[in-house]
Amino acid sequence: MDKQNAIEVKDMSKSFKIQHDTAKGLKEKLLFWNRGTVEYHEVLKHISLNIKKGETVALIGTNGSGKSTLLKLMTKIYYPTSGTLETNGKLTSLLELGAGFHTEFTGRENIYFNASIFGLTRADIDKRIDEIIEFSELGDFINSPVRTYSSGMFMRLAFSVAINVDADILLIDEILAVGDQHFQDKCYAKLEELKKEGKTIVIVTHSLDVVKEMCTRAIWIYNGELKMDGEPSLVVDAYLKQIAEDHKNKSKKVSKDIELKADLFIDEPDQYEVVDSTQDSLLLRGWCVTNDDESVLKVSLDGKEVEEIERHPRGDVYAVYYEMYDGMLNADILGWKKNVMMSNLEKGIHKVVVSCWCEDGRCLASKEQTFTIE
Amino acid sequence: MNVFSDIYKYRELLKTNIKKDIRGKYKGSFLGILWSFLTPLLQVLVYWIVFPYLLGRAGTEDNYLCYLVTGIIPWTFFTSAVTLGTICIKNNKGIIKKVYFPRSILPISVCLSTLVNFFISCTIVLIFCIGTGAGISYHLILLPIIAFTQLILTLGIVFILSAINVYVQDIEFAVQFIINMGFYATPILYSMSLLPEGNILTTLISLNPITVLVNAYRDIFLYHAWPDPMGLLYVLVLSFVVLIIGYLIFGKLEKGFAEQF
Numbered sequence: 001m002d003k004q005n006a007i008e009v010k011d012m013s014k015s016f017k018i019q020h021d022t023a024k025g026l027k028e029k030l031l032f033w034n035r036g037t038v039e040y041h042e043v044l045k046h047i048s049l050n051i052k053k054g055e056t057v058a059l060i061g062t063n064g065s066g067k068s069t070l071l072k073l074m075t076k077i078y079y080p081t082s083g084t085l086e087t088n089g090k091l092t093s094l095l096e097l098g099a100g101f102h103t104e105f106t107g108r109e110n111i112y113f114n115a116s117i118f119g120l121t122r123a124d125i126d127k128r129i130d131e132i133i134e135f136s137e138l139g140d141f142i143n144s145p146v147r148t149y150s151s152g153m154f155m156r157l158a159f160s161v162a163i164n165v166d167a168d169i170l171l172i173d174e175i176l177a178v179g180d181q182h183f184q185d186k187c188y189a190k191l192e193e194l195k196k197e198g199k200t201i202v203i204v205t206h207s208l209d210v211v212k213e214m215c216t217r218a219i220w221i222y223n224g225e226l227k228m229d230g231e232p233s234l235v236v237d238a239y240l241k242q243i244a245e246d247h248k249n250k251s252k253k254v255s256k257d258i259e260l261k262a263d264l265f266i267d268e269p270d271q272y273e274v275v276d277s278t279q280d281s282l283l284l285r286g287w288c289v290t291n292d293d294e295s296v297l298k299v300s301l302d303g304k305e306v307e308e309i310e311r312h313p314r315g316d317v318y319a320v321y322y323e324m325y326d327g328m329l330n331a332d333i334l335g336w337k338k339n340v341m342m343s344n345l346e347k348g349i350h351k352v353v354v355s356c357w358c359e360d361g362r363c364l365a366s367k368e369q370t371f372t373i374e
Numbered sequence: 375m376n377v378f379s380d381i382y383k384y385r386e387l388l389k390t391n392i393k394k395d396i397r398g399k400y401k402g403s404f405l406g407i408l409w410s411f412l413t414p415l416l417q418v419l420v421y422w423i424v425f426p427y428l429l430g431r432a433g434t435e436d437n438y439l440c441y442l443v444t445g446i447i448p449w450t451f452f453t454s455a456v457t458l459g460t461i462c463i464k465n466n467k468g469i470i471k472k473v474y475f476p477r478s479i480l481p482i483s484v485c486l487s488t489l490v491n492f493f494i495s496c497t498i499v500l501i502f503c504i505g506t507g508a509g510i511s512y513h514l515i516l517l518p519i520i521a522f523t524q525l526i527l528t529l530g531i532v533f534i535l536s537a538i539n540v541y542v543q544d545i546e547f548a549v550q551f552i553i554n555m556g557f558y559a560t561p562i563l564y565s566m567s568l569l570p571e572g573n574i575l576t577t578l579i580s581l582n583p584i585t586v587l588v589n590a591y592r593d594i595f596l597y598h599a600w601p602d603p604m605g606l607l608y609v610l611v612l613s614f615v616v617l618i619i620g621y622l623i624f625g626k627l628e629k630g631f632a633e634q635f
Contacts, residue, residue: 072632077473079629112390115386116389116390119386122386125386
C-alpha cells in the first residue's frame with residue numbers, strides 16, 4: 001500500500017448473514033440442515049477510499065447506512081466479504097468505551113486492564129498513568145472499585161484511557177457525548193491536539209457541527225455506498241438535503257399512518273419576565289416544529305390573535321429535531337417572530353399563547369407564558 | 375511468525391487476563407483463591423472415604439490417599455482448562471464486539487492461568503506425599519516438562535472447542551459429558567493393573583493421553599521413578615499435532631466471531 005496512506009480500502013464489500021429460523025444448536029443443524037433460508041444482507045457495497053496520514057475524516061450517514069460497520073472493519077472486528085482493507089500504523093478504536101473493565105477492581109487497576117487491550121505494555125502504561133488519571137479528573141476515586149463509580153465517572157475514566165493510548169490512527173464512534181460540557185470541551189481540545197500532532201482521526205458522528213468544525217474531509221455513506229467525499233460543509237449540505245427528500249418520499253407513502261405531532265417553544269419573552277415599558281416594541285419570538293405540513297401556527301396575546309407572524313430559519317432547532325421528526329421539517333420556517341408595538345400594550349400581566357393546529361381542528365401542541373410589563 | 379509477534383505485542387493483555395482469571399474468579403467470596411485448592415481437596419476426601427467401601431478392589435492401592443491426590447490434581451488442571459476454555463470466547467463477547475486484539479489471547483490465558491493454579495496445587499500434592507510417608511525425590515525435575523506437555527495438549531483442545539462453541543453452542547454441554555466420561559477413562563480412582571489385559575477398553579484407556587500424563591505425574595511424585603519416555607514422547611507429538619490443528623481451526627473461525635454474537 002501507499003506509504004502516504006493510513007487506511008486504504010479497495011473495492012470492499014461486506015455482507016452479513018441473515019438467517020430466518022436460526023438453527024443454532026447441533027440438533028437443529030443436523031435435523032434441519034436444509035431448512036432456514038440463508039440470506040445475505042449487503043451492508044457495504046464496493047467501497048473504495050484512501051485516508052491519508054494526518055487527515056481528520058468524518059463518516060456521516062443515517063442510522064443503518066453502514067458507517068459503523070465500516071469503522072468496525074477498519075478496527076478488524078469484522079473482516080471484508082470481498083475486496084481489501086489495509087491499515088498502516090498503530091490503531092486505536094474508541095468504538096465503545098470501557099471494554100474489558102472489571103468492576104470489582106479499582107480504577108487504577110482497570111486502567112492497566114483497559115490499556116492492555118489496546119496493546120500497551122506495562123512500561124507504556126506506567127509512563128502515561130499520571131496523565132490518564134489527571135485527564136479523568138477522578139482524584140482519589142481512582143483507588144476505589146469501579147463498581148462504586150457513577151456512570152459519568154466510568155465514562156470519563158474509559159475515555160481518558162482510550163484517548164491517551166499513543167496511536168497513529170484513532171477511530172471514534174459517536175462517543176464524544178461523554179460527561180458534562182466541561183469534559184466534552186476537554187475531549188475536543190485533546191482531539192485538536194492530536195490532530196495537530198499529525199494523527200489520523202476517523203469520526204463517526206451525527207453531530208454535524210463537529211464535522212464542519214473539526215474535520216478536514218467528510219465521507220458520506222448512503223445505503224452502503226460511498227455517496228460523496230470531500231469538503232465537510234458541502235457534503236453535510238448534500239447529506240441534509242438527501243435526508244429531507246428521503247423522508248418526504250417515505251412519509252408520503254405512509255402518510256396516513258403517521259401520527260401528527262408538534263413541539264413548540266416561546267423564546268421571548270421568558271416566563272414571568274418583567275419587560276420595560278419604555279421600549280418601542282415587544283418582540284415575541286420562538287419556534288415550532290411539526291410533521292404536519294398543513295398545520296397552522298397561532299399566536300395570541302391576551303386572548304387576541306396576533307396576525308402576520310414572520311417565519312424564519314432556525315438551524316439549531318432543526319439539528320435537534322430533524323431525526324425525531326424523520327427529517328420532514330422545513331428548516332426555513334421553523335422560527336416565528338412578531339414585533340408588537342408597545343403602545344398597544346398596557347402595564348400589568350400579559351399572557352402569550354402559542355398553539356399549532358392541524359387541519360381537522362385538533363390542537364397538536366400549545367404553550368403559554370405570562371410576563372409583566374412595567 | 376505472525377502468531378508469536380502478535381502475542382508478544384499484547385503480552386500485557388495476556389498478563390492482566392491471567393491475573394483476572396486467577397484473582398477475579400473468587401473475588402467477593404470469603405475464602406477467595408483458597409477455593410481452587412479446596413475443591414479438588416474435598417473431591418479427594420470424598421473418593422477416599424467412599425471408594426474403598428464401594429469398590430473394595432479398586433481401593434486397595436498402597437497409599438490410596440496419595441494415589442488419589444496425584445491423579446485428581448492433574449485431572450482438575452485438565453478439566454478446568456477445557457471447561458473454562460470452551461466458553462472463553464463466548465464469555466468475552468462483550469469485548470470481542472468492541473475491540474480488536476488477537477483473539478487467541480483468550481484461550482491462551484485460560485490455559486496459562488489454570489497452569490499457574492496447577493503449579494500452586496502441586497504444593498498440596500507435595501504436602502500429601504510427605505504427609506503420607508511417600509516422601510519426595512529428585513525425579514520432580516521432570517514436573518515442568520510433563521506440565522508443559524499437558525499445557526500444549528489442553529491448549530490445542532481449547533482452541534478447537536472454544537472456536538466451534540461460538541457457532542455450535544452444544545459443544546459446551548457435550549464437553550461436560552465427555553469430561554465426566556473421561557474421568558472414568560483415566561486411571562484416577564483405580565489402577566491400570568486392575569484392568570484385564572487385551573481388552574479393547576483397556577487399550578483405549580492406555581492410549582488416552584491423559585492416562586500417560588497422570589501415570590507420569592504419579593511416577594515422579596509417588597513412585598520416585600522416571601516415567602516411560604516413549605509414552606511421554608507419544609503424548610508430546612500428539613499434543614503438538616492437536617495444537618497445530620487447533621490453531622488452524624481457530625484462525626479460520628476467529629474472523630467470524632464478532633458477527634456471531
